[in-house]
Amino acid sequence: MSISDELDPKPILGRTVVHEGYVFDLVDDRVDLGKAGVVHREYIDHPGAVAVIVLNNDDEVLLVRQYRHPVRAFLWEPPAGLLDIAGEPAQIGAARELYEEADLRARTWSVLTDYFTTPGGNNEAIRIFLARDVEEVPVGERHEREHEELDMExxxxxxxxxxxxxxxGHIHNPSAVVGILAAHAAKAKGWDTLRSVDAPWPYRRTAPLTSQV
Structure with missing residues (x-):
C-alpha cells in the first residue's frame, strides 16, 4: 500500500464564526465523524499562501529578514505571500511576491513541495515553488514597499x-525550513522530483476543506 495523504471531508453540521479578522477567521465547526460522533473543532480559516525558494547560478538561496510580531522576532524567510486573489494561479501569486519582496523575476519555475502549516488548528495550505534563472527588476519598475516589508534586508x-x-536551530520560519530541506533533497536527486507549476493541488483552499450539510 502506498503512503499518501487522503482528502476526505467530513460533514459540517453547523459553523460559527468566533472572530472575523482582516486576513483569516476563527471558526467553530460541528463535525460529524460518524462512529466517533459529533464534535466541535475550532480552527483558523486561512486563504492559503505560496513561498519561493530562489536559487541563483551559484546555488545560493535568497532569504529576506522580516519582523513577525506574533513571535516578536526577525525571521529569515523565503519570499512568500497570501493567496488572497480569487482564482489566481498559485505560480502567478508566487511571482508577484518575488517581484514585490525581492525585486527579482525568474524564467524557470517548478513546484518544490506542498504542506500544511498547522493542520491541528489551521487550514493554511502552502505551496513552495523553486525559482531559477533569476534577474533583477530595473530600478524604475520596482515595487514600493511598506509596513513590515519596508527596508527588508x-x-x-x-x-x-x-x-x-x-x-x-538558527532558522525557524516553516517555509524556510521545509523549502530549504526540500531543495537540498531535490538537488541530491538531480531535480527529478520537481513538478510543473500547474501540478494538481487539491488541498488549496479555494473553498472550505470540509463540506457543510
Whole structure:
C-alpha cells in the first residue's frame, strides 16, 4: 500500500464564526465523524499562501529578514505571500511576491513541495515553488514597499549553509525550513522530483476543506 495523504471531508453540521479578522477567521465547526460522533473543532480559516525558494547560478538561496510580531522576532524567510486573489494561479501569486519582496523575476519555475502549516488548528495550505534563472527588476519598475516589508534586508546564502542553519536551530520560519530541506533533497536527486507549476493541488483552499450539510 502506498503512503499518501487522503482528502476526505467530513460533514459540517453547523459553523460559527468566533472572530472575523482582516486576513483569516476563527471558526467553530460541528463535525460529524460518524462512529466517533459529533464534535466541535475550532480552527483558523486561512486563504492559503505560496513561498519561493530562489536559487541563483551559484546555488545560493535568497532569504529576506522580516519582523513577525506574533513571535516578536526577525525571521529569515523565503519570499512568500497570501493567496488572497480569487482564482489566481498559485505560480502567478508566487511571482508577484518575488517581484514585490525581492525585486527579482525568474524564467524557470517548478513546484518544490506542498504542506500544511498547522493542520491541528489551521487550514493554511502552502505551496513552495523553486525559482531559477533569476534577474533583477530595473530600478524604475520596482515595487514600493511598506509596513513590515519596508527596508527588508536580503541575503544570498549557499544552499548547504542554509541546511546547516536549519538543522542548527538558527532558522525557524516553516517555509524556510521545509523549502530549504526540500531543495537540498531535490538537488541530491538531480531535480527529478520537481513538478510543473500547474501540478494538481487539491488541498488549496479555494473553498472550505470540509463540506457543510
Amino acid at each position: 536580503t541575503r544570498w546564502v549557499p544552499l548547504g549553509e542554509c541546511v546547516d542553519l536549519v538543522l542548527g
